[in-house]
Amino acid sequence: MPGNPEEIKMVSNAMANVPRRKMMAFLTGGEKTVAEIGEAVGKSMLDYHLKILEQAGLIEVAEGKVRLTEFGKNFMEGKKETPAEKADLSGAKPVEIAEVRQLLPCIADTTKLRIIANLAPPLGGALKALEPLFPRGRYSERIGALIIQRGDVLTTLYGAGNVTMTMIKDESEARENLQKLKETINEAIARGVAPAPREKVRVExxxxxxxxxxxxxxxxxxxxxxxxxxxxxxxxxxxxxxxxxxxxxxxxxxxxxxxxxxxx
Structure with missing residues (x-):
């Protein structure tokens, strides 16, 4: 079982990757073939990911079959991923842009603006259900906010209704982006159920x-x-x-x- 700092670092690096975490979760159901893992998780860089997990002592690979090591089983205990249920938005109400309160210079680029606005009514926990709407969006439990990246623009929607956007050219672009955001959210609320998660966008x-x-x-x-x-x-x-x-x-x-x- 890994215990020294270098081995712990290898395990941490192995589990820092989404496809490898999915592979580990898939293997909690028992021994699988390499082909089965590729079908379930994705074939991109499959051999590479398996090698990283094997080097970390989390899996064993032999004759085209893969299984968790005892350490791998212990590591995954209590960490099994369950299929995400469809998020119910039936209790959420349509939102409006209440106001754009501030236009400030961006810290990273003073030629661009950072805006602070309000969406009303606040969406609270319903924000988590909206995450699948955005190819590069993630819900942060820590701050209770949905963070969306689109090009250089980073948008953060807080459960209390505040909205921030960075790297905006001018107020016109800010209002246009806010309008698109409102329409996307309200379309999902009108349907009552958020769509299934989209395939992740590859990062280069x-x-x-x-x-x-x-x-x-x-x-x-x-x-x-x-x-x-x-x-x-x-x-x-x-x-x-x-x-x-x-x-x-x-x-x-x-x-x-x-x-x-x-x-x-």
Whole structure:
């Protein structure tokens, strides 16, 4: 069973990747063939993902069959993923843009704006049910908000009704984006049931690199920010290794990267 820091790091890196977490959850049902795993989870980089899990001591692969190791079974105890139920939106009411309260310069790019607006009535916990509507959206239990990335624009909808948008060109673009957001939400509320989760959008290394500090400082252990981006995309390193991102001036970059990390 892994116990030293290096082994623990290997397990952490192995489980930092969504496809590998799905593979582990699938294997809690018993031994599977490599082909069965590919059909259930996806065939993209399948051999690579299996190798990472095997190196971490979580699975055993032999003669085309894969099973959890004893450590893998213990690790997954209580972590089995259950199929998500359809989210009921029947109790939610249509929303309106109550106001755009503030237009402020963005921290990351002072030529762009950061807006603060209100949606009414507040959606509260119904925001989680709306996550599948957005290819790059994730609901954060920690802050009770739905975070949506579309290009450079990052939108955060809070359960209390507040809405923030970053990297906006002007007030006109802000109002246009808010209107589209309102229409998308109200269409889902009118149907009463959120759609099934969409297939995740593939993240490319250059897109990750775009939001990294690009200082090539080496503090993460890599020779360059681009090599870090490649390893991050492959699930071999975690975002918290990039210490410059903790600087307040990179706050919005970090927010974008945290959203993208959900799709790696």
């Amino acid at each position: 290394p250059m897109e990750i690199y775009k939001y990294l500090p690009q200082t090539n400082c080496g503090e993460c252990g890599e020779q360059s920010c681009y090599s870090f981006a490649i390893r991050l995309m492959n699930g071999e390193v975690s975002l918290d290794l990039c210490t410059p991102l903790k600087d307040p001036k990179y706050r919005q970059n970090l927010e974008h990267l945290q959203v993208m990390a959900e799709y790696i």
